[in-house]
Amino acid sequence: MLDMKMLRKNFAEVKEKLAHRGEDLTDLDRFGDLDEKRRDLIAETEQLKAKRNEVSKQISLLKKEKKNADDMITEMREVGDRIKTIDQELRQVEEELELLMLSIPNIPHESTPIGETEDDNVEVRKWGEVPSFDFEEKPHWDLATELDILDFERAAKVTGSRFVFYKGLGARLERALINFMMDLHADEHGYQEILPPHMVNRASMTGTGQLPKFEEDAFKVDGWDYFLIPTAEVPVTNYHREEILKAEELPKKFTAYSSNFRSEAGSAGRDTRGLIRQHQFNKVELVQLVKPEDSYQVLEELTGHAEKVLQLLKLPYRVMSMCTADLGFTAAKKYDIEVWMPSNDTYREISSCSNFEDFQARRAGIRFRREEKGKPEFVHTLNGSGLAVGRTVSAIIENYQQEDGTVKVPEVLVPYMGGKTVIQ
């Protein structure tokens, strides 16, 4: 959510910056009227309340002296009715205004490239060498099915499409990766390990920005106002919701493994084969709450922590700076890390690292105090995948495949695989 005072002051400038996102901004123009109406109503009702408080005191005094206060009471009854009417109107206006504010995306940072489509994303750096095979390489879904380590068909029977069973060394590989990533971030990168709830309430989904705009993307629990988490970002960022932290506590660095549930509404027909786009997938997430002045440096560090995973796995990747059109609703700046996928003959997103500045913190009420008596300020929140585990498995299978249809185990994972060096 944007700061209303800031928006009031710099409306034209903000609108121009938001326009770069390429979204429809007609709603935005309602802000001025709603905001003004709201403040008028507040002034009116508070004036009446001040009067009511004043006269009520007098009534109280009169009653103590056993004097008659009927006239005042009659008058205040009318004032009370008037207040009730105004407050109802005010509530409506505030609801409308809040919905509007919650539906305005974040302002892109000045370093975010301006663009109109994903083609305008900018490559920041590239790492590793793209493998060249002297045999015909196979996509991971074929290799994995032949190796009997993934079973898409039976998952479709047991649940439905876009679900999968991991089996044998496939299941082991997934678990090895989770442990490897968590150990790296907890032991080497200084994050505190968290295992969060996999369902959250509406306030949490609103806090991180999934709601109110994207409810159709989430799985809702029937009979409860709970949602299956689309990412550990939601429970972990909301961990400190509506709290005021001390400056010394910052930065807060959390790493969390969780399953993620996404309906992938609107992506029918895309990536229908393999592990790339599932309704349920595992991810190791990095989340940081930091002081505002640190957040852009931290974004670089956090992105580096995610890249480190790929470097240790020796998987070639590139880092893309997302342009204004491809930024997502909540981010001010976002890097996507894309891993080389031989079956696509291109790089595919495996991590997304974002700085939300105070956008989520304002929604979620996450603040800190610089000094004992200081004014609370909003923290900046960041997160990044470190990494999406299913996509890592598919990248390993494809990049480490051998002519005989077996898959080599990346060196760093061998201890996590019980010493196995090949999946066969």
Next chain:
RNA sequence: GGAGAGCUGUCCGAGUGGUCGAAGGAGCACGAUUGGAAAUCGUGUGUGCGGUCAACGCCGUACCGAGGGUUCGAAUCCCUCGCUCUCCGCCA
């Protein structure tokens, strides 16, 4: 699932219709005292919103789990919901 108890400021805790943002205590900050410290004493100590100000601030309003209601007036009465705890049932 059933029965009961509770939810008040950073914390403990009083308050069952009227100068209650809220007694008292602890903590914390500042000051006094001291050679220094402890003890003691004094002062201060929340947040949101609106207005005003160059700014410190000031004024108003709201907040005693959340949301409604009754009333001239609600922390206090009523309703709904959430959470915590205890007992029973069930259960990995």
